[in-house]
Every structure is written in C-alpha cells, then in structure tokens.
Amino acid sequence: MQKIVKSRSKKRGLPPGSLVHIGEKKRETAIISLIEYSENSFEKRQLMPDELPGLNYNSETTKWLNVEGLNEIDVLAKIGEVLDIHPLVMEDILNTDQRPKIEVYDNYMYISAKMLSFDNEDEDNEFIIEQVSFILGSNYIVSFSERDTEVFEPVMKRLEQGLSRARKLNTDYLVYCLLDIIVDDYFDILENLSETIETAEDEMVSHTTEKTLLTINKLKRQVLFLHKAVWPLRDVLSSLERGESSLIKESTDIYIRDLYDHVIQVMDTTETLRDILSGMMDVYLSSASNRMNEIMKVLTIISTVFIPLSFIVGVYGMNIQNMPELNWYWMYPVLWLVMILIALTMLLYFKKKKWW
Amino acid sequence: MQKIVKSRSKKRGLPPGSLVHIGEKKRETAIISLIEYSENSFEKRQLMPDELPGLNYNSETTKWLNVEGLNEIDVLAKIGEVLDIHPLVMEDILNTDQRPKIEVYDNYMYISAKMLSFDNEDEDNEFIIEQVSFILGSNYIVSFSERDTEVFEPVMKRLEQGLSRARKLNTDYLVYCLLDIIVDDYFDILENLSETIETAEDEMVSHTTEKTLLTINKLKRQVLFLHKAVWPLRDVLSSLERGESSLIKESTDIYIRDLYDHVIQVMDTTETLRDILSGMMDVYLSSASNRMNEIMKVLTIISTVFIPLSFIVGVYGMNIQNMPELNWYWMYPVLWLVMILIALTMLLYFKKKKWW
Amino acid sequence: MQKIVKSRSKKRGLPPGSLVHIGEKKRETAIISLIEYSENSFEKRQLMPDELPGLNYNSETTKWLNVEGLNEIDVLAKIGEVLDIHPLVMEDILNTDQRPKIEVYDNYMYISAKMLSFDNEDEDNEFIIEQVSFILGSNYIVSFSERDTEVFEPVMKRLEQGLSRARKLNTDYLVYCLLDIIVDDYFDILENLSETIETAEDEMVSHTTEKTLLTINKLKRQVLFLHKAVWPLRDVLSSLERGESSLIKESTDIYIRDLYDHVIQVMDTTETLRDILSGMMDVYLSSASNRMNEIMKVLTIISTVFIPLSFIVGVYGMNIQNMPELNWYWMYPVLWLVMILIALTMLLYFKKKKWW
Amino acid sequence: MQKIVKSRSKKRGLPPGSLVHIGEKKRETAIISLIEYSENSFEKRQLMPDELPGLNYNSETTKWLNVEGLNEIDVLAKIGEVLDIHPLVMEDILNTDQRPKIEVYDNYMYISAKMLSFDNEDEDNEFIIEQVSFILGSNYIVSFSERDTEVFEPVMKRLEQGLSRARKLNTDYLVYCLLDIIVDDYFDILENLSETIETAEDEMVSHTTEKTLLTINKLKRQVLFLHKAVWPLRDVLSSLERGESSLIKESTDIYIRDLYDHVIQVMDTTETLRDILSGMMDVYLSSASNRMNEIMKVLTIISTVFIPLSFIVGVYGMNIQNMPELNWYWMYPVLWLVMILIALTMLLYFKKKKWW
C-alpha cells in the first residue's frame, strides 16, 4: 500500500539546498535522453553525463533533456550546475514527497506534477504516484522522472513524425503537451476507480462481506491520494495561465486554460466519487446490520415458539400425584393438537405483525 | 444507472484539438436544421452538410443552425472549419463529459450547459444528462445536442409566430431563451425529485424496508448529479452577465440576471433536498433499528416469562424420593395458580417499567 | 407540511415575463388599499382596480398601495403597466417560490422577502412561509402579499396617529419599517422553535419515544426552511445599505444597518439551533439504544440465572437406575439450598461486575 | 440552563428606537458610579440620576460612568439624552440578546461584548453570559452591565493607585483595559471547561454511565455558547484596530492587536475543545456499546453451554421403555463426565476463538 509519508530522516540537520533523494529507490542509474528538434529536424539519442557541459544551449534548435531515475545524485547535481539552476530547485526535484508546484525564476521555470499509473504487477490494483519535474528554459526543457517516462512516448512520436504543432512552437507548448498527457492519465485512473466502485456497489446489493468494508475504505484512501495529487496542480496551471513569466507565450494560454478545465473536471469527479463512497459506506453499514438483525430475528422466533411448548411438556412431566389429565384417554393427541395450535397462533401473530 | 465517468480511452495520446466523441452514442447521423429569421421573415429547413460553406453568414438575417447528434465527426469538423472555430472548442463540443463552461473568443463565444430530462422508458425514473453547446456569433447561433432538441420547440414556435421579442432582438437574446428553457427543465427535475422524496418519507413513517435505504441512496446520488450539472452554470451566467464580450448587449443583461437568479434557486433547493435526504437517512436508520429492537424485546419477554416457569415444572419432574408436595392433594391446581401469578407479576413489572 | 418545491409546470415554455402565479392559491381576489399621507394628512381607503391609472403619482403626498392576494393576474398586470414596472419584476412578484432579492431599476427598486407566521389552525405547529414584495419609488410604495397583511397593522397605526417618524420621512424609511416588522416576526419563530426544542429536550431525559425522533426531524427541517428564508435577506439588506440607489437616503442607512444586525442575529441563532438539534439527535439515538440495551440485559440475566437451575432439576428428572442421591432423605431441601446459592452467587457476581 | 433565545415579545410592533429591556431581570434599580481622573487626581463616587445633566463633559479630566443594572429605563433614557446618543444605540444597550458589535458615530463609539462568569450558586457549573456595553467618547466612557461589574475592580484599583498607564492615557486605553479584563475571563472559562473535559475523559475510561453522555452534551453546548459569544468579538477588535475612528489613538493599536491575538487564541482553543468533545462522543458511544456487548456475550455463553446439557438430561428423563443405557450401572457418573467434557470443550473452543 502507498506510504502516507516518505522518510526524510537522512535529511535532518543538513543545510538548505543539500541534494538528498527522498522517496523509494526506483532505479539504480539515471538515463539521460536528448531530443533535439527544430521545424525541419529531429534527433533523439542517449546522453552520457560527461556530454552535458558540452551542449550548445543557445542553438536555434529546441532541446528536451529527459532524465529517468533520481538516484544518481552526481549526475543530477551536474545538470543543475550546467544549467545554473538554484540548489533549492534541485532539492525539490529530488524530494518526491512534495506537492505539485511552480516556481518562476529569471531564466527558467520549475514545474512539478504527480504522474499516476497502475502497476500491473500489483494485485491490490492500486495506482502508483510518481513525481515528474520540468525545468522550462526559453529553448530547452529538462524533465525528471522517478522511474521511466513511457507515458511521454506519444509526444515523442508526434515530434518525430513532424506532423505535430509542437515542432513549430516553443518549449512552452511542449511542456503543455507533456502535462496534458499526464492529466489524461488521471482520467484513466478515475475511470478505473469508478468501475471498481460500480462493481463494489453491485456486489453490495446481493451480499455484503467484511471485505466490502475494506474495499470501500481502500477506495476512499485512493480517492484521497488522487485528490492530494491533483488539487495543487490547479494552482500550478492557474498561475501558468496568468502568465507570470515571459516564457509562456500568449498563444499557449488557450491550451493551458483547456488543461486547467480538465484538472477542474478531475477534481469535480474526485469529489463525486468521494460523496458516492461515503454514501456506499452508509448503505454497507446499514445493510450489514439489517442482514444480521434478520438472522437474529428468525433464530429468536424459533426459540420463542418452542419455549412455551417446552413448558407445557414440562408440566406433564411432573410427578405430582393428583393430575387428572394424565389419565384421560385422549390426552396425548389433544395435547399435540393444542401445542400445534399454540405454535401456529404465535407464528401467525408474528406474521401479521410483519416480524418475518 | 448514470455512468459516473465516461470512457475517454480512445483519446489517450492524441494531440490536443483531436476530434473524438466522448460519451454514449445516442444517434448515428447528425441532423442540421437552419432557422433563418429577421423581424419580418422566418424560414426553417433541413440542411445538407454540403450546403454549409455556401451560406451567407454576413446577411441581415439571423441564422440558427441546430445540430442534433454528435457522432458524425466529419460534419462537425466541417462546421468548425466553415465558421473558423478553434479546434479546442470543437473538441469540447464533442466531449460530453465536461462541466458547463463559457469561452470568449474574438468573434464568437462558446457556451456549454447540461440538459436534464426524464427518459420515459427508464423504469428507475432517473433523469438523463445531455450536453448542449452553443456557438454564439454576432448574427448566428449554432447549437449542438447529443440526441435531439425537442426541448427547443417552444422557442422555435415563438419565433415562427413572430410574436416573440426574439424576432426583433439579437442572437444574445436567442441564446438566453434557449438557456432559459433548459433551466426551466431543472425545476421539473426538482419537482419530480421532491415528490419522490415526499412519497418516500410517508412510506418511511408507516413501514421501512431495505428498499427505502436504496431509494434514499439513489435520490442522494441524483441530487449529487444535479448539483454537479448546475453548479458550474452559475459561473457561466455570472460571467455572461459581467459582459466580458461585446456579443452580449446591455439590454439582455437584465434577462441573464433573472436566469442567474433561477440557477441560484435551483442550487438552493438542491442544497435543501440534500439536507432533507440526510435527515431521512438518520430517521431511516434509527427507526429501522427501533423496529428491530421492539421485536427482539417482545420475543425476549416471552422467553423470559417462560424460563422460570419451566424451571418450576422441572423441579416437580425430579425423581427424588422425599418430596412431600408431590403427594399433597391440591398441589396441582395450586401450582398452576402460583405459576400464573409469577407470569402475571413479571408481565406487570415489565409493563410498569414501560418495557412494552 | 411545507412543500419543498412549488409546482411551476404551468410556466414551462412560456416567454420570459409571462405572468403566471406560482404557489398555493391563498385567496381568490386581490384587495388593494391606498394609504396616502404627508406630514399633516393621513387617508386610508380601499381602491378599485379601475381607479389605478387615475391616481396622481407625482403629488406631494406619499402613497402606499397595499395589495393582498396574487391570484388576480389582470389587476396585477394593470398595476405593473400604470407604474411602468419591468415584466420580469412582475413575474418575480407572482413567483412565490423564489429567494428574497433586491433589484435596482432607474426609477424604482424591487425588494422581496419571506414573511413567517404561525397558522393557528395547523396542529403540527409549523410556520407558514409567504412572500412579500415591495416596489419602492421615490414617493410611493407598493407592497404585495400572498394572503393578507395583518402584520403591517402596527405600522399603519403609527402612521395614522401621526406620532411616528415615518410620517415625516421618505418612502425608504417606510420600507425599512415594513421590513423591520417582518424581521421582528423571525424572532417570534425562533422563540417558539427554541421553546419546542427545550420541551423536547426535557422529555428526552425522562423518556424517549419514536415520536421524539420525528419531532427532532421536523424541527430540523423547520430550522432549514428558516435558514433558507433568512439567509438571502442578508444580501438584500447589505446591498440596500451600500446605497446602490439614490432612493435610499443616507439618514436611513443607520436603520438599515440595525436591521441587518438583527438578521445576522437570526442567522446566528438559527445556526445555534441547528447545532443543538444535531446534538439532541446524538443524545436521542444513544439513549434510545441505551434504554433498549438495559432492558435486554435484565431479560437476559433472568434467563441466564434460570438456565443452569433448569439443567440441575433436569438431572434429577432422569430415569437412570443408579442415582444414589435420589434416595438420600435430605436431598430435596439440600437441592433447593444449592440452587438458591447458585442463583445468588450468579446475581452477586453480575452485581459486582456492575452488570445491573 | 442557559436560555437559547430571550423573549422579545414585548417589543413586537414598537417603532424602532423604543427602549425595552430584553433579557432576564437581574436587578431592580440601576447604580451609577462616576470615576473621574486625570494624571494627578482620582475621584470615585456614586451618582444620582438627577446629577447627570449637571456634569461638565468638556472638562480636562477623564470621566468613567459605570452603570450597573438595565431595568430602570428612565435613568438609561436620561443618560442617552444627556450624552446625545442615538436611540438605536440605547435600544442595543438594553437588548442583551444581541451579538457583540461596534458602531462608530461622529462623536462616540458603541462597543458591546459578552462577559462570561461562573455563578457559584449554580450546581450545574454552567457559566453565565452577560452583556457589557461601552459608549466611548473623547474624554468619557460609559459602561453598562446587566448585574454588577466586580470584574472591573482590578482596573479601578490600578487607576486609584495611580501606577497604571491608564491614568496618563486616553479613554481608548481605558476601554482596552476593560475589554482585556473581560477577555482574560474567557481563559478562565476555557480552563474550567478543559478541566471538566479531562475529568470526564478519565471517568470514561474506567466506567461509562448515561450521565457521561449528558455531561458531554452539556459541555458541547457550553462550547457552542462560548463560541457564539467570542466569535463576533473578533470582528469588533479587528475593526477597532483598523482605526476607523479618530477616537482610537495609534499608540493604542498595539494593545488592541494583542487583545485581538488573545481572542483568536480563545477561538482556537474553543475549536480544539469542540473537536475533542466530538472525539469523546465517539469513544463514549463505542465503549458503551462495547461494554454492553461484552455483558451480553458472557450471558449468552452461559446459556449456550447449558442448553445442550439440558437436552442430554432431558433425553434420560424420557419414559421410553427400551433405553438400555438407563440400566447400565456406571451410567450416572459417566454421564456427568460426558457432560463436564462437553461443557469444557465448548468453553475451550470459545476461549480459543477469543470469544471471552
């Protein structure tokens, strides 16, 4: 299950700006890919850390450095140095336990978001939350991810095929495309969650088990984590749109507004799921107790019918001398008749009162 | 039952502005009607997609293009092209799972809202949520609906009869009329919901079944969906009224403010229904458990009265030699008397203590 | 019981500004009274609808037209026409299901509020909500009420006696007086509700019945309706005070602020009542279940004490040949002793454990 | 117990500004004390109502008129007249059921607050809420209290001893001192409440009774009343600090900000108490039901062990002819052994399953 808080004990007492990776170790080494493109060219290749300082960051082409894996502190420190990035930003990139945020510096912008995906090997079917960070310069983007960036594949393909608007536009449009694809995945998560909810609901009507309760609680927590990952993204996008930096061209605003609308919709649906789950909890609790009550009622009715009868047969089991009925010839069948009548009367009375 | 989230998996990875219909397929082909009117003329006819580019969009008359059905992507793409509408807007028109919104462009406005109606064939008596979109230009309106626009009939009739103010006024007044009729239907929904609630309440006092719980839960969810459909419309209207675009004449402001008041009232009533439903839930849970407790109490009282009596008759069923009472002549009737007295005392005691 | 939503199905599809009465029909005909006064004169008489156009609305005197009953659409339409009131305002006056609101036009203001009163014939002791509307011009007021305006009697008397400030001041002070008397009645309602609550609380400590639950729920709903009626009045008054219209003289501001404070206090108390009611609900539920548990416990203790005893007497009722005790001379009294001892031990044990 | 709403029925229909005392009558007559001081002088004496007009309100000295008791309407009306106070303010002073508020007039300010204190004679240990009002002029203060103003004693003493800053400073500092001492008492109330809560918590762990529930509910209500009394004071102080009137010197601002911080802290703690009480409610409900369940479980286990044994002895009590075991010599002791084994097996099984 998702950890609620990631350990940052390694970090205690260190001066601000110290580079320490906070989070689960997801891969050993960092892979750096360089995608370099202009309207007419496209090149993609793997980069060795040594090549970083040698790159020409002022060329006409747009550069996208994609860094996969956050555990090689040295490599990351070098990137920060080469691009002259503030140590606090580098610290934030490594701290995977923080909220999505945006920070505007003179020459670049720092944006972080949460990437949600399903781990196919996880039998609990819970989604994984990973942090993605972007450094957005005027003609370069650096993206950092915890494990890999399969999720960015479609954008790379569109760039390669040269059909995309992205080839013609600036880095701000590219960062929009990358954020857009991350947000698209939120809808996947929502779809998956809502299907699980609908299945759980159908099950609940037919038969409730204790497992239902745990399922509802697990879903509740997932919705909680989703909310926590998406909510701050709203502020990030709204501050992107407000255009606090010249890095965001006005022509990109409309796209970011659209993305903002998507995030609002994710929030809305998350809210709805939360309300539905809390309604389900009520129904679960109530129907679990109803079922139990029904059972106890039937059991109690059975006992209640037999206890008076047991008393009657007890009476005729007494050894008192002078009990005239005992010797009456038809006593036995008449007694049976009386007892059956009593039992039926009781059952009918309970029935009439709608007790079962 | 209403889907909580509509599948948009077809859309994943596509570049922004790709036209993909998100939502249930509600009709195969798109029907385009053209209503063209001025103060003195009125014409209504069906339009073939091919005729679209040939229309004179700068004529004196006001044009209302009514598009029913969103599954013929080609036709919709053509409309977008002819009227020079931004691809993101076309994407929004096709995405029926989004919140009501307004977007102001240089020459036109995009407004989307949710249309609520009861499907008569649905035995669950749940309302259907459909998206309606409007493109509002200076002398034309395009309206898009998922299935059909029976709901707009009264407006068309008023236009045809020439008695309406709409004939004399601009497209902004027409869009107001169309939104007004959509909001009017919300009151229908509210009326229907509140009647169902009142019926459920009356039932609840007389007898609660497990069905009551499911009814309350279903009503809760419907109120939730209603809230979700209406809430963002508030922002849409308030931003319409604030007159961010020159397309809305000042003379229409008063009408839009009135419409805004209606939406606020719908919200208010939705809030009230929600509070009432949660109160009903409490009463339901409490009275269900009360009823159960009453039954268990009566059953237990019956057992409790007979158990001591059974003990007594057990005593006189013992085979111990030296039990003097056994041979006493009046033993049997006296014993009956004693037992009846014991039973009555217990019942009276329970009665006095108000246990039944 | 108060309807949650009033039917407006008659209105569907009609053009905006259509005059349709929404709400319960409370009287057949409309009665129009004219109160005309200046600092030195006072006249009150009933007015026929035909006299309406003939009145001199520009005279020095202040005119107060009091219209009781909203079902004679013709008469109301005539008033609207004579005073040149916007059709949407007339529509609002007739729609008794809307929230209190204020609308400022060039020559007049529209204010609507909710009048709460107890219907003495209602055995449920619920208050009735009626809409009162005011048209405030520079030297006239028109007030519209659903049934009658007994509530305004004290103001009329003060005007007649000539002692009141109102005689000397403008229409804005008069409208303040009328709103003030409406708000005063809210305190009556609050007083009545809080007394009912206190009675219910006292009852609850001594004995809870299922009726208590329904009472709490009914009170909750009444507080809800009260809240709904009063909350928007806050905005009405705050916008009156902000003096958005020249119709409100600065000298009246202090009175309106005072009225605003009263409304805030009503809101505050409503909030308190709501909290108290939800606390009562908790106590009710808990003490109902406590009482039930106490009963079940006592019943179960009785059974538990007798069941082992029944087993013992069962043992000596066996027909096994070789049971030496059976023939022992003191067996019977000793057995009784043993059984009494067992019963007492059990009871003492339960007592010591504080089980009863 | 504290009344939720004070009756104001005497006031209905009266013109605004009518002086009617709303609240409990706490003393018959009003006592007026005059404290007159400058940097070098101090005088304190009782004042007859007749002396009021004769006072020189423009002298160099600072005057503090302390009025105890609000039931002598005549005297209060005279004060209002002499100092030229707006009738609505006088009305507010008499209406002890209103929220703390501040009103700024040209020459004076009106401030009202709630004074909380414990009534030693009250066995319920509930605090009393009384209204204190201040009229703050440039060189005089009038304070009005419902019963007496023992609470102001320390301020008076400090003034008399001449050591206090107050002697040198203006009326605004004096009003701060008086408000400060009122807020100090809120901390007393909080301390007392939190001690009661802690005691109740300790009790709850060891044994819960129905009284616990009522205690929690009573505490909840007290916290509610405290919140209601303190919350609006926040606005009063923040508007005092914002310096909307020239009566508040800039040098006093820092003191008022400090007072404001105290009020915020009272609010904070009130919030905390509320959360703690609602947590206690949960624990109470849960542990009450746990305890009950434990008891029922033990009782049921006793019955469950004896019922099969009773069946067995019942079998050998049958009068069927051909029951071979009956005549077996060791039958009786073996049967006992078997029954003891059955009982032990059941108890062990229940024990192993952790049922007790």
Place this chain on the structure above:
Amino acid sequence: MQKIVKSRSKKRGLPPGSLVHIGEKKRETAIISLIEYSENSFEKRQLMPDELPGLNYNSETTKWLNVEGLNEIDVLAKIGEVLDIHPLVMEDILNTDQRPKIEVYDNYMYISAKMLSFDNEDEDNEFIIEQVSFILGSNYIVSFSERDTEVFEPVMKRLEQGLSRARKLNTDYLVYCLLDIIVDDYFDILENLSETIETAEDEMVSHTTEKTLLTINKLKRQVLFLHKAVWPLRDVLSSLERGESSLIKESTDIYIRDLYDHVIQVMDTTETLRDILSGMMDVYLSSASNRMNEIMKVLTIISTVFIPLSFIVGVYGMNIQNMPELNWYWMYPVLWLVMILIALTMLLYFKKKKWW
C-alpha cells in the same frame, strides 16, 4: 497527556505587559549562550545576566543570544530592557500557550513558533510542544526556548565550521535556518505518527480490541495538536515572505518561500492523516460490531438447534398414560435418528442461507 489549556490564573487582573510565565516549569534557571560570528570569526560562550548591558550591539559581528529556560523572570526582563523590546512582546515570550505569530516593530521583529519533539521517557509516545521565540534585529538574534535547544545544534556546528552560507549572510538567513530545522522536525513527527497509524491499521484487520479505539482517539488528538501548532505558522511565513519589514532581505525570500512550501506540505499531510484516522474509526466501529455479531450469531444458532430437540425429549418425558410410542421397541434409536435429522436440517438450512 498534553494539557489542552495552560493555567493563566496567576495573570488575572494584572496590567498589560506584566511578565508572568504561563506554562509548565521546565527548568529552574535560564542559561544564556552568546554566539558571535562574522565571515571570518566565530565565538561561543556562556553569558552571565550581568554582562548583558555591556555587549556592543552595534559591532560588525552578528550576535545570537540563545536563552534556554523561561522561569527566571528577572533575567528575561533585563534582556527586554537592554534591547528595548516592547513589554507586550516580553509578555508573549513568557506566555507559552499562544499561537505562533509574527510582529513587526521598527527595529526588530518578533517571531514565535512551536517546537515539537518526542520525549523518550514518555511511554505514551506522545510528542511535546514547546514554544520558541525569536527577536530578530538587524545584527542580532535572540532565541528563547522553554527547556533547551539541542535542536539548534546542527546550525551551530555549521556556523562553527564556517562552511555554511549563514556565516556570510545576515540575521534573516540565520532565523530562516533555525525555523527550517524546527519545521524539519515536524516531518519526523509526521513520519512517526503515520507509522503508528499503519501499525494500528494492520492490527485492526487481524484483531480489534478496545485499546485500538483509544489508540485511534489518541492519534486523532495528536494530529489535532499538530494542526494547531503548524497552521498559524503558515501565516507567519507568508507574512515574512511578503517582506513587510526591511529586516528580511530579498535574497532570503526564496528560502522562506521554500520553508513555506514545507509547512504547506506538513498541513496537507496532517489533513490526510486526519481523513485516514476518521476512515479507521469507521472501519474499527464496523468490524468491532461485525465480530460481536458473528459471535452472537453462532451462540444463538447453537441454542436454536437444541431448543426444539429439548422440546421433543420433553414430550417423551411426560407422564401421560396413553402414549403408544413409548412402548414401541425401536422408539429410542428412531427418536435419536429423528433428532439428528432435525438438527442437520436446521444446520444445512442455516448454511444454505449463509448464516454462518
């Protein structure tokens, strides 16, 4: 357990600015350490109270006075006097029960925060809340703590080693470092709390005891206290960042914003923990009642199966003369067979109905 409210009864009636220590006495005497450093020098020594006035507060070096212990009022008063600090600030330093706050004066700033730490000796594993106050001047800082400031050790070491940026920068960067280290400890607390929560959750699935309830409640309260300590710090930092004083250099802003982000994250996580705890409460209550119900059901099933059998053997224990079955040869084995069949049928029926 943490006191909810600290007693301030000693303070009642004292004039504002009176120095009284509010809070638990944590050490007898105050220890003052002086750390004096510039870019090239570093000195740390203990200071006697008498040396305070003699220090040169205008020298080039930066001074950090670290005061541990708040019970020697004299010493604290002297510090206040020497540095010319407002009496209300000194009062705030001593009042350890107040919210974190910031106050800007002409020459200095007052900042207070809550320091959270685990007391190793506390077996309840609850954290301790202590107040830390800072007086920030242009070239000096005074820090006040209740007990000791082990927590500041790493900062001191960094200063001593001369590697830190702090040596080169102003007092504002130093105060940031100190606040940073305090906030770092909040993450420790969160980590610890979330681990306790995860342990409690695991326990809950396997077996719930009454202790679980108390653990959840204790955790809830700790989260409450954490929230209360951290929430106001948000305002402190945001007002620090907004740079309302020239004491905060612009270059420090970025660090304070980073710190602000950390606090927001602590708040976020606190919120999440709260939601998770309330979910756990639901699961606990539900599974406790489920477990109980399961037990009662099994016990009741046992009784229910034996009660009809007991009735049957009761029948054949009757002493009625004419009971033909009694003499039938195979009666006894057949009766056993019948009874076993009845019992099996009942058990199968219950099984089929999924009653166990």
